[in-house]
Amino acid sequence: MDADQAPSPNFNDRKHPVDMLVLHYTGMESGDAALARMCDPAAEVSAHYMVWEDGRITQLVAEDKRAWHAGVSSWQGDDDLNSRSIGIEIVNGGHDVPLPDGTLPPYPDQQITALIALCQGVLARHAIPADRVVAHSDIAPTRKTDPGEHFPWARLAAAGIGLSPVSGDAMAATDELSTGHTGAQVSALQHALKAIGYRLEASGTYDAATRLVVCAFQRRWLPDRLTGNADRNTLARVRDVYAAVTASSGPPSSASSSSASRPS
Template sequence: MQIEHVASPNFNERKHPLDMLVLHYTGMATGEDALERMCDSKAEVSAHYMVWEDGRITQLVEEDKRAWHAGVASWQGQQDLNSRSIGIEIVNGGHDFRAPDGGLPPYPRPQIHAVLDLVHDILGRHAIPATRILGHSDIAPLRKQDPGEHFPWERLARAGISLWPDFDGTTKEVIGKGLERGASGSSVWRLQTMLSEIGYGFDVTDIYGETCENVVTAFQRRWLPEQVTGQADLTTLRRIGVIHALFAA
């Protein structure tokens, strides 16, 4: 694995031990645009690595330094995730720069192979639990969508990175009609409590409002990518139960 080095000025010292990895898409028209922005001191944004479509890897910030990629975010009750994480930007237009057919642009195979190699390399140096290998939308569900529902999390799990349970084999029966925006009561409180205990950072209430909808959407982007609706139907509730049990184990 060859890594080129392009130094970004946008970093400072870590304040916490490193035990997290966050994956992003660049969300810009080209990788060159993204690299230029992350090297612009006025932009005040960076990442440790960027992975190009053809599998090239560029390192912008040394791993022992605090790159500025997470922004306002939280996970499992912790903040300042920049101090706790390594950030990897993956060149992909995402939701803002779509494919010609209007869909989300694919992640090419050489790029995903490079991501796998890079993450394996990082995990060989740092003790990062699978429950803390995350997408930007996991740690900032109210404002971020990346790396998007088109990112192959299941492929990473097959390579020994992150988690992807056998949902069919581990799903417990859930009865009822599901939940959606406007619902309230103890069922909503239980739903939000499970999402919070998985790690999503938001205030638990008994009202299914905009915030709850955004967090459910973020969960679906990661764990139910074929159904990103923001509604907690029975399939979504089953998956939340499975992931809650897995993360609590």
């Protein structure tokens, strides 16, 4: 892989082996502005790589070092995700810099082609399970939305990057779960989301935190249903992703309750 070099001073030593890949969008007016920010010591942010719209790749931090891209975040019970991950910034204005008509700017084909090649190289060099290829919005659902509902996750999955869950049988009819609902269905949903990796307490109450996590899940897996409510299709997709995670990783770890179950 050919990559330009733009060394950032914003890194330090890792405390853990690499076992995650985190994808972001830059959310700025231009790639030049994003690159300048990640190379500014006062900003205290960086990533290992940045992928430009035309497919160019710039490396800012060596893979054996801890870049500062994840911030306060958690996945599958782990914190300090900067120490565990490779971070890739994809040049795209996203929600912060939408198009004049208010829609999200597309990811050019050549950019995604280059990103796929970069990710495949990272996965070849590091033991990163499919369920630990994540969006910034997955690991920080209360504050981040990148790389956004317009990001082509299915194209990456088809190239062997990340999970590719298979849809199961249709679910039995169920009422939509939303803020204020309580009971066993809510608890099962929370347990399943926690087992997938999201930081979420299984309180049995569909609270604000649950809504934000469901919204993050939908942004990744059901981008046309970005409601924060768990309708029948969302519950079915949670079940499918939960099944793919448990098949990939084995039984849920101690980070998830042993009572975790597929939402019904």
